[in-house]
Amino acid sequence: MPATILVVEDEPAIQALIEVNLRRAGHEVILAADAESARRQVQAALPDMVLLDWMLPGMSGIDFARQLRGDSRTRQLPIIMLTARAEERDKIEGLEIGADDYVTKPFSPRELTARIKAVLRRHAPQSTEDAVELGGLRLDPVTHRITDGRDEISLGPTEFRLLHFLMTHPERVHSRSQLLDQVWGDHVFVEERTVDVHIRRLRAALEATHHDGLIQTVRGSGYRFSAA
Numbered sequence: 001m002p003a004t005i006l007v008v009e010d011e012p013a014i015q016a017l018i019e020v021n022l023r024r025a026g027h028e029v030i031l032a033a034d035a036e037s038a039r040r041q042v043q044a045a046l047p048d049m050v051l052l053d054w055m056l057p058g059m060s061g062i063d064f065a066r067q068l069r070g071d072s073r074t075r076q077l078p079i080i081m082l083t084a085r086a087e088e089r090d091k092i093e094g095l096e097i098g099a100d101d102y103v104t105k106p107f108s109p110r111e112l113t114a115r116i117k118a119v120l121r122r123h124a125p126q127s128t129e130d131a132v133e134l135g136g137l138r139l140d141p142v143t144h145r146i147t148d149g150r151d152e153i154s155l156g157p158t159e160f161r162l163l164h165f166l167m168t169h170p171e172r173v174h175s176r177s178q179l180l181d182q183v184w185g186d187h188v189f190v191e192e193r194t195v196d197v198h199i200r201r202l203r204a205a206l207e208a209t210h211h212d213g214l215i216q217t218v219r220g221s222g223y224r225f226s227a228a
């Protein structure tokens with residue numbers, strides 16, 4: 001599935017340039033011109049990554065990044081800092097607060113999209129197009145196919161995204177609200193029991209090839225994909 005990238009940038013020309021290039025690279029783009037509106041966007045739905053300008057009107061990009069890192073819901077959110085400041089100590093400050101990468105303006109669109117791809121591959125593998133093989137299943141995001149080496153398993157779009165997320169984050173327990181954020185992109189407007197409904201459908205589809213045991217319920221906590 002394409003990555004949703006929140007772009008926080010106050011200069012309209014740079015905002016437009018980034019938007020065009022990210023869309024061309026297949027990403028969904030959400031725009032914000034300051035930290036306050038970026039915070040509202042993040043509260044409504046968690047993006048896969050934040051591209052964050054350092055110098056913003058009001059709260060600075062670096063302070064907003066610090067805030068994101070201080071909140072358990074957004075602690076893992078990949079952040080790339082954008083800045084016109086090329087000084088080494090700024091770069092160090094950016095990386096110290098936990099930014100995943102740092103791009104200095106002026107940047108080439110090609111460099112920016114390459115950096116985004118690298119960070120997504122490390123931190124949000126469910127939003128890349130890399131095939132995943134685990135527990136006897138192979139899921140290919142490009143062809144939208146899941147096989148066990150012999151048979152093809154057919155899933156609805158939500159179950160596909162759910163399985164993709166679980167397979168790229170195996171052996172970890174995900175709460176319903178985390179799954180809503182990561183798979184539905186929204187923890188506010190969808191009810192948590194929706195997750196249970198789709199987990200049930202996913203298991204039913206995996207039952208035919210006896211792979212339903214890969215999806216485990218962790219009582220009181222959530223769900224886990226385990227090939228162990």
Ligand code: CA
Nearest residue numbers: 010053055056
């Ligand atoms: Ca700026």
